[in-house]
Amino acid sequence: MSAEATTTQREPGRAAPDGARASRQHTLRERNLRLVAREVFSPSGAGTTAPEAAPAVTPPPSRADVAAATGLTRATVSTLVDRLVRGGLVAELPPVAAQRAGRPAVPLVPAARTVVGLGIEVNVDYLGVRALDLAGERVADVVEQGTFHDSDPAVVLARLGEHAARVVARLEAEGMRVAGARLALPGLVDTRTGELEVAPNLGWSALDPVALLGLDDLPVEVANEAKLAALAELAGDVPPSFLYVSGDVGVGAGIVVERQLFLGERGWNGEIGHVVVDPAGPRCSCGAAGCLEQYAGKEVLLRAAGLPADASPGDLLAALEGGDGAAREALHRAGRALGSALADLVNLVGVSTVVLGGVYTELVPWLRGDVVDVLGERVLAAPFVDLDLRAARAGERAALDGGAREVLREVVADPAVWV
Amino acid sequence: MSAEATTTQREPGRAAPDGARASRQHTLRERNLRLVAREVFSPSGAGTTAPEAAPAVTPPPSRADVAAATGLTRATVSTLVDRLVRGGLVAELPPVAAQRAGRPAVPLVPAARTVVGLGIEVNVDYLGVRALDLAGERVADVVEQGTFHDSDPAVVLARLGEHAARVVARLEAEGMRVAGARLALPGLVDTRTGELEVAPNLGWSALDPVALLGLDDLPVEVANEAKLAALAELAGDVPPSFLYVSGDVGVGAGIVVERQLFLGERGWNGEIGHVVVDPAGPRCSCGAAGCLEQYAGKEVLLRAAGLPADASPGDLLAALEGGDGAAREALHRAGRALGSALADLVNLVGVSTVVLGGVYTELVPWLRGDVVDVLGERVLAAPFVDLDLRAARAGERAALDGGAREVLREVVADPAVWV
DNA sequence: CGCAATAGTTCAGCCATACAACAAACAGCC
């Protein structure tokens, strides 16, 4: 890190540190617009009638609810909501007569099929494009199976770009606006420059993937696949901070704090796959020895279970349920190693919820015992927190959902651009 | 972590997520006041005449400089600066005639001896109270040597409270306002509740240290000692994000991102002392085996070097420089272990600058080689970043400085309360 | 059917900023 004299160079896609610029009246409106949008998209339910036992799913808030929850006056909320409605970010449902007296409220919900976010991905065995609207509905989903190990990045990314362009064209023809796209890649991505440094399982290195996509009018940002998959969990019922660990050929992690990805300096973090489990252990492809991947990586796991390297997690699960000794021993070994590496992660990052994704998702019942044991032994704060280990909720190709959601999160976080 | 239905409970001392409340005109003023204060306290130097090669130390900015740097008009900056001056946060220096034409500018600097922050600390071998003013000057410094291993927390904390109260009384008699205090403790502190869960080296556990201080009118917050020491580094020339690792009886780390402490969920992070170095290694007091502390903890290090457990770092340094084989072998062993644990930290957190503090500070020349070697082997992003390993700059009892600085940082971040 | 209650809208007042004009203080220049 050379001591460059750059003055806090702003990162491209990150939320601008918004205390850093002058605030004028215009800023006031932007901020309150954001506040109102946030309240519609994830209601805190502070203003509703029943303050006791909040229901599992909060009903859509009305203008009055938003006013009560935010502290703004009903007058201000009205004008802001009107803007959001005209801008197509928020929709009004037909007023439904409540049980109590008074004029019935107009429920406000995220608008469907107006603004959408795109998640796109190149992985070892598929290309994918997925679009989500603000209501969270999947409005496009294209997957091309294939084998992209040692492929030509220019060819593959151009092909993915074509898929994406077709999806964009179709959605725009239906009247939707595409806010942007997130490209998920299984490798080390510099979030500041958008460059892919290396993706071992694709055999790619040192290239600018956004340029190769050939999507000119669409703002595209790149991120690591496991990190975007972590964000997909936010659609479900997770705490605001958690660690997401995705098992695949490699093992990667996403650190989510207060519903936002923690990226370190350049997005090069969460590399749990090469955490030390045992320096006397097997050599790893990274050059070191005893890395987590040598115990809990997908291929290592399958091989240790006596299955071919291209077997599916389902095959492994079948072997486990069939009582296969080698398979169970492999899971035991992987579970202890995973517990050890996760303990380091929890001790260092200080987040106590761990979500296991990727191939681990279905294996959680077989991993839990060992992982929890080791966590209990090695996590220093274990006596004071409830360590929570759970399986990922998001389905297949979670990075696509996570990427699309991330685009939409930025739309909601800065609605002024869209109204 | 029980799924409590609390609605984003705000943490006491943390900067409130300020997009979460309604913005009125008053908010506008607060935010611009903060912006102006920040510009006076750490000038970005965007508005000065010479945009070429920024000098090592930026000269104090004038109102016009602040206007240029922030984008506010000179009129607005003037009123805001006047408020800060009247509030005693900012002082005007006598106008100095610049070399160029035009009315000479009034340099604006942090005010001296007006508002101060307190750092207070209980550690194994001393109690301390230190006060810093906004200009960074030490305006009080009280240290009581002692042995507080297995001490009575009520007695010791009351005694520290008395020291602090005396300092506060003296400073207030001199016309200064004490903005608050940070209590540094060598243990696991819950930053949400302010409770100390456990401090092994003091033999303390499960108590509320702030209540025991008996400082009624002073807002006091508690934090881990190593983390506050990390903040002390910000006084020097460090990058905005770095990892601070403090070697003592235990080994702790502070993660600083964009000049702010990263605290995870409850401040229980950076526990690098119990990262796995070798599961076949020596048993650790934490119950596990092969933790970093068993290789690079202060007492282990001294014993391995053939010195008594109460020897000083200076003794160790003398042995090293005298060519003592056991000492050098101990440092080699510690360096490799530290490198391994640091590699995990860097891989997981994604910050590439590491500052070594505590007893490591003076040992850096003897540790560097091994640490850098192992980091190069194990850090995945090593080919793409310059890993920067350096010795801590802050002097003795850095946590006191860090605590005081943290209090003042909050004053500058929210000057509206003080004008 | 009238009253209380709740939702949403309209309009005057206020506050902090922008913009523009001005006063203050200097260097340089003939």
Added chain:
DNA sequence: GGCTGTTTGTTGTATGGCTGAACTATTGCG
């Protein structure tokens, strides 16, 4: 030494966005 040009800091006036209170709209209840 006085004039000009330049930069700093301070006065006004205008404007945008929010508040607060009054107002309309729509329901339940007796």
